[in-house]
Amino acid sequence: MKNGLLICPSNVDSYKEAELKELMDSGLVPCTTQIFYNPNQIRTKSLLGTGKIQEVRMLLEENPDIDTIVIGYPLSPLQARELEAAFDKPVLDPTDLILNIFSLRAQTKEAKLQVESALLKRKLNRLSGFYTDLDRQGGAGQNRGAGEKKINLDKRQIQLYITQNKKELQKIENQKKTQAKSRNNSNLPIVALAGYTNAGKSTIMNKLLELSTSDSENQKQVYAQDQLFATLDSFVRLIDTDPAAPFLLVDTVGFIQDLPHDLIEGFKSTLSNLKDADLILEIVDAANENHAGHIETVARTFESIGVSQIPVVQVFNKCDQTSFAHPEADNDRIFISARQKSDIQFLQNEIVNRLYGKEVTTTLELPFEKMNQLYLIQKHARILEEKPTDEGVKLTIRYREKNFPKLAGIFQQS
Ligand SMILES: Nc1nc2c(ncn2[C@@H]2O[C@H](COP(=O)(O)OP(=O)(O)OP(=O)(O)O)[C@@H](O)[C@H]2O)c(=O)[nH]1
Ligand SMILES: [Mg+2]
Structure with missing residues (x-):
């Protein structure tokens, strides 16, 4: 574990400051000391003026434990080199912190x-x-x-x-x-979880998996932790809790404000999974006081990776830590707590409603000679009631609107 000195511009907003400290913690350089500089007196060559550099040097002499310096502002290559030479210690900026975490997690x-x-x-x-x-x-x-x-x-x-x-x-x-392609040769709809880091994407994936009946090797739980960038890769899992309305769920890398450009480039292939999605669930940490800022950052990232045309539903998660009523949903927003199973069931249903349409109940008669079509009903609908008749069987079934074309042939015959 290292000891970090954080040097921020004095006008840094409190949210950004907290996030920098979180990045430091997650990158194993916890902030043990903090000072500020006047952003109106910055230098092109070294960012900090000579007086401030002198002050930092003295601080470092008094605190020999400090081994890393973090500047809470993006540094030019020249500024980074100048400051490292002046302090004789590694000097990191926010991008370095993010890269540091990524290299720990990869x-x-x-x-x-x-x-x-x-x-x-x-x-x-x-x-x-x-x-x-x-x-x-x-x-x-x-x-x-x-x-x-x-x-x-x-x-x-x-x-x-x-x-x-x-x-x-x-x-x-x-x-x-x-x-x-081979996994999705059955053309299952794809739902992608996206959003700010630490919002609960992987937790939601794991909870949806727990509900799901399938237990193949493919169903392994993904890594979820209270840290920034817990997930660096994308994972795909089959969710078939409702066997008549299965979908593939993709977990993706989290976003952050000022995600370094090189990283966006590097992770484009991971993020490009979002482009194939039929529905994006934007997971929002409703308990984070800056969730409005997170939503803006995510909107900008969606734009930069070119997914603006895909339908997005915002899922306000961690509602257990807020005053939001949950589970609740309107057209574009769903409110849940991933910690509550009933909320996850609600979410599962909301997803399926959006992918497969609402449930419709109907009755039909299936004559003996058409009994071989029963498997279609079992696959794309739920049978609520079965009553034998003289000609065959009378069924009460419940199906999703969008499964109608798959059942239409049977309705015509009955
Ligand atoms: N109180 C509360 N905590 C939650 C909830 N959902 C997730 N968490 C916690 O939030 C933390 C982050 O969860 P993750 O699922 O790893 O978040 P993520 O969005 O996948 O994060 P990255 O992979 O870093 O982008 C974990 O400690 C979870 O236990 C919730 O509904 N309520
Ligand atoms: Mg994750």
């Missing part, structure tokens, strides 16, 4: 490659400006030739790694596409 080969690519691109950016920066400072020095050669070599090496990673990622993506 489990699958795909996630590891994505994080590595983002880290390499960042390193390349820092190296790219190196000599331009030195020129600007007029301090290129006599050894510039050898140093420049080394940096160019490093840059070429990094570029090579980035290209290799890209190829491997493409291969994995192609494999996944083939798998997804």
